[in-house]
Amino acid sequence: MSTETSGIDRVGVEMNGDARIAELYEQDGFVFPFDVLAAHEAQAIRADLEAAEAELADDTERFALLRSYPDRLLPSFDALIRHPVLLDAVRPILGPDLLVWSSALFIKEADTSHIVSWHQDLTYWGLDDVEKVTAWVALSPATLESGCMRFVPGSHKKQAVPHLDTFDDNNLLSRGQEIAVEVDENESVDVVLQTGQASLHHGHLFHxxxxxxxxxxxxxxxxxxxxxxxxxRGGERLLVAQVSGEDNFGHFDIAGAPKERLSDPDFVLCAKDSATKQSVLYEGATTDKRQRY
Ligand SMILES: O=C(O)CCC(=O)C(=O)O
Structure with missing residues (x-):
């Protein structure tokens, strides 16, 4: 990718943008900020989402599916997961062949107490490897006040650590899971992003x-x-989007772009996938509480 695309200025050595992203990611387990969308583009996507939320306000099940599958249900989010700046940012880390396993929304309403506890992403996803990068795209300002993410640099090198499930209603994570070993919170970096910017993080990063x-x-x-x-690991066939290169493995079902905005057939696909994902994410859980999916 070109050096202009990323806005990354944290290494002072001469490198092209791709090498710089890969090096920072390897060293810290994250990279940010990337300028993905102009403010007006991000606002248009947000407006599309909020119109959809209003349309589905009386349908709890479809409203929940929209939170988990915006890219399957709204063409604006399908375009976002295929955005060239995001793909150019992720390819130096994962290579040219990319699928999207999920693009779920993390929404904190104004003046609310919801938090996300310290965790590693991959703990309950049932995947057999760590070849995953999260691109977190801000559709409104992510600031200290609004509850931006915090990352512990280098924590991805600790590999997978034990987690404790809390199923706390105030926690936005699927099981309210918390890292059960010490977290160096004082070392953490605030991931402040403007509307339209994105960060990348590793599946084992403490955040x-x-x-x-x-x-x-x-x-x-x-x-x-x-x-x-x-x-x-369990052999389930989950629905993914293919957004770059080739899939020479066939481990997932590839979904095409949404048929149209909020279409009935896409809701049916999402509901089926959601049931499968729930069986993965809540495997072994001792409660019926379902925070996500
Ligand atoms: O949105 C948040 O505050 C947390 C998101 C998160 O944990 C993730 O994207 O992995």
Missing amino acids: ASGPNTSGDRRIAAAIRYIKPSMKQ
Whole structure:
């Protein structure tokens, strides 16, 4: 990718943009900020989402599916997961062949107490490897006030650590899971992003976020890019989007672009995939509480 695309200025050595991204990612387990969308483009996507939320306000099931599958249900989000700046940012890390495993929304309403506890992404996803990068795209400002993410640099090198499930209603994670070993919170970096910017993070990176004390919603799409070689350990066939290169493995079902905005056939596909994903994400859970999917 070109050096202009990323806005990354944290290494002072002469390198092209791709090598710089790969080096920072390897060293810290994250890279940011990337300038993905102009403010007006991000606002248009947000407006599309909020119109859809209003349309589905009386349908709890479809409303929940929209949170988990915006790219399957809204062409504007399908375009976002295929955005050239995101693909150019992720390819130096994962290579040319990319699938999207999920693009679920993390929304904190204005002036609310919801948080995300310290966790590693890959803990409950049932995947057999760590070839995954999350691109977290801010569709409203991610600030200290609105509850931006915090990353612990280098924590991805600790590999997978134990987690404790809390199923706390105030926690936006599927099982309210928390890292059960010490987290060097004082070392953490605040991931402040403007509307339209994105960060990338590793599947084993320790990360969390606090409440939204601002007067606006904090809205983000967490796009999970994976290599097609990744596989569900339980053999489940989940629905993914193919956004770059080739899939020479066939471990997932490839979904095409949404048929149209909020179409009935796409809701049916999402509902089926959601049931399968729930069986993966909540495997072994001792409660019926379902925070996501
Ligand atoms: O949106 C947040 O605050 C947390 C998101 C997160 O944990 C993730 O994208 O992996």
